[in-house]
Amino acid sequence: KAGVTQTPRYLIKTRGQQVTLSCSPISGHRSVSWYQQTPGQGLQFLFEYFSETQRNKGNFPGRFSGRQFSNSRSEMNVSTLELGDSALYLCASSLEINEQFFGPGTRLTVL
C-alpha cells in the first residue's frame, strides 16, 4: 500500500506570495492532519480534516487554511507569506484516531 505523498517536496517563494501544498493520504484513510516543523517552535499542529470537514484547528493565523476533497486528498494554503513561514510542512493520514502516518514533508523557503 502506498504511503502518504506530498507535493511538491521543495518550494521557494517570496514574501507576500501565496502557496498551496498538496497531500494524498494512504488509501482508505479519511483523516488528514497538517503540521508545521521549525527549528525554533518544533512540531506544531495546524489543522485536521475528516470527511471533508475541519475537525480540529491549531493556533495559527487565518492566513493558513486548508481543505479536503471527496477522495480524501487535502490541500493547505498559506496566503501573504512571511519569512517566518519557512518550515517543513508535514501531512499525516489516519484510518482512526490515535494512529498517524506521516508523509516526507514539503520544505517551504520564503525569501
Add this chain to the structure above:
Amino acid sequence: GNSVTQMEGPVTLSEEAFLTINCTYTATGYPSLFWYVQYPGEGLQLLLKATKADDKGSNKGFEATYRKETTSFHLEKGSVQVSDSAVYFCARSEHTGNQFYFGTGTSLTVIP
C-alpha cells in the same frame, strides 16, 4: 498548549550502549502516547505507541511503558546501533481527534 516535555539533546552514545530518552506529559484524561523517529530529510515514522496505562510499546528493540502515576513514557533501548542515529519525538494525542502534541525532539548520534 504543548504539554509534552522531552529530554534535551543532543545525545551521543557509543554503539551497544544503553539508551534512555525521558518524556513526560500533561493532559486531562488518558491520552495515547507515541514515539516517532525522524531521519535526515524525511518525515516522521511511528516507532511505537501505547494507548492505556501500563501498556508497553515495543519495536526494533525500543521499548516505552505508559506510566500514569508519573505521567511518563520514557524510551529505552538496551543496545543502540549506528543506524539508530536520528531525532526522536515523544507525542501524545487528544481524544477529540488526531491533534497530536509533540515534544521538542532529541537528537541521537551513535558512534562506532
